[in-house]
Amino acid sequence: MSSLSKLNPLNSMNLRQKTILLIGLIVLLLVLVYASSLSIDPANILTDFTLRNQPPSFEHLFGTDWLGRDMLTRTIKGLGLSIFIGAVASILSSILAIIMAFISSVNKYGDVLIAWLIDFFASIPHLLLLIMISICLGKGAMGVIIGVACTHWTSLARVLRVEIKEIQTSEYVQLSEKFGKNKFWIAKEHILILVITQVIVGTLLIFPHAIMHEASITFLGFGLSPHEPAIGIILSESMSYLTTGAWWLAVFPGVMLLIIVLLFDILGEEVEKLLDPTKAQK
């Protein structure tokens, strides 16, 4: 046993190295999924009516659907779309959150306004707001992205607001103020640097939510046309064929979605470990 464990390179690594390795692997996997989805031209996901509703086989690992389209390529394409929407939406919502948090730090009125806005957005169920926003902006990926971005900034904004308040009361910030540094300089040099960890981890943790909500909204039929490969659409379409025994239409895309979401979640946690030393000791 002891000789075997010495052979295992993992055992010679410290926690930090292991964390970096894990992060690297996850990022590689996600990049791989996204890159392969980019290489698929949706115009090439062709119908083939001789291959309708085929169960999984070596030729079609995920089986085929009612139009004879290969479900593996459709699923990968759908996941790529999910990752893209997730990425854009979570970056947008982080930017929103940062802006909101800084506005709240300007003065008392800004703070009241932002606190009210956070409560307002947090009190409406995400999905409802998401549906309304994406309908208002017209259908399509754009509506979904803006919709997700506008609904997911609240938790990060709340964390940042408290964090910034804490920093603002610290002595060196007050010292800077006394020295006549303007608010923008303080925000840039003192505050932003300290909250950047929160922002990175927060963005990564919005990701899984964004993907889940993208899947839910396309599942409900808002956003994209029913022939386009989005995970939610694939899953809702599979419902019609479950009764005929086509289990593969739901199971594989569903499991893949679950895996992607979990990967992002783990990624967020590991990055947090790396950036926040107090977390790493736990």
Added chain:
Amino acid sequence: MDKKYIIGGVVALIAIIAIAAFAMSGTSTVRAENELAMAVSNHGGEPEAGFDPLTGWATGTEPLIQSTIFKHDGNGSLVNDLATGYTISGDGKTIDVELREGVKFTDDTPLTAEDVAFTYNTAKETGVTNLDALDKAEAVDDTHVKFVLSDVDSSFVHRLASVGIVPSDSYNNETYGENPVGSGPYKLAQWDKGQQAIFEINENYYGKKPYYEKITNLFMEPDAAFAAAQKGDVDIVEVPLSYANETVEGMHQVIYPSLDVRYIGLPVNTETTNEDGIIIGNNVTADPAIREAINVGINRSAMVDGAYNGLGNVSYVGTSKLLPWSSDYTIEDGNVEEAKRILAAGGWTDTNGDGIVEKDGQTASFDIDYSSSDSTRQAVALQFSEQVKEFGIEATPNGKTWDEMDTTKFNQPIVWGGGSADPHQLYNFYDSEVAANEYSNPAAYNNTAVDALISAAMANPNLESSYATWSQVEPAAAPDVPYVWIGTLDYLMFVSDSVDMSDDTHTIYPHGGDIWGNVYDWTSTNATAS
């Protein structure tokens, strides 16, 4: 974001599998032998405004609760229902219908000519079917009703088969839908909105009484309906064509041909904006070379095999071969080389090597919209898009709701569906009078020769001999390709082995089907055996 999501995901997965397993397990409900449970849509499923023919219940099909003046038989010919005969005046402007005597509504009041006149005059106002040609309907005496037309239209007689007759004395447009009173073979016993309607036999019905005394129609989505069939909860279920390869224990497939054709409108004019801000015309399809190339280039039989799952017949015109006024017009299609030649001759060439042809800076590219809730139309749109790409035309499929398509229907090609047993539909397809009007003539087609043929057919006071003129309309219009006809659909049902739907006597199926058209002849196989 923690363990609860993992657990949630696993729970969702298990739930899906459990639902599927539950749906496939069989526990059947026991029904009496002369009771039927169905899940059929009969065009649109649950009537939103209730079972009121004046708000659209069963227009052109068997209304079950009400009677109609005429009915269509399996050949598209008119047969008497309430009528015992009719005459058209020499100038073609008056139609006299003689009615059956002694017919009673389910509230025991007699059905007279006054009720018929009231029904048609009101239907003209509510616009459930095209009654523009009707000036007014008048009761001459109890059994004679006179239809006075403002324009000569012999095909108007067909519209006397499309509206169920309601009682003039007690009709109230607010309550009738929920409490319909009619003289049909059944009466509405119960309507659970969103779930089911129960029809019970009308003991006073004047005609042949159906064998089944109680019919329950469940309003279900196709997958739920199919699951119900598997469980044995329903005896007859209507499903989309994508279910053609399925089997259900204890049930057999019943497949009927129909007049219901799928077609793609190709706007014939260049784009202009009307006073409502609606764009009429399409700059790509306005070029005849594009329309002709599509017409000969697409492979209709591949579409019928593919998108229709093999259940249908190719069409080169909009009138089904089942109808007396059909034509023999046909073309050679599936010819990609010929399509390319037509495009090249029309000046369309691929200058930038992207596989799509261009002309004068205009790329041969347009959207093809389909109703996102209709799987067959989705399949047609996708297959059409793949086929036209082979000869250099880009048609991008777009799933939309009908509300969304209302604003684009005269601009973008749409996968349409339609088909009626009334030759007047040719007027709606081609006549310039109704160009880009509601759902009529979406291609805004305008051809004086075709208009003249339609007017001549309508002006012929003899309905039978007018069919010969009607049959010339489509061969005259088809070379301009305002529409690319794909094919007529078959209607697919799973029917319990204990039900005999009398396959020989089913009526002609218009758009939406007419499953109850021969409900009078249905029996139980157990009943005939005993």
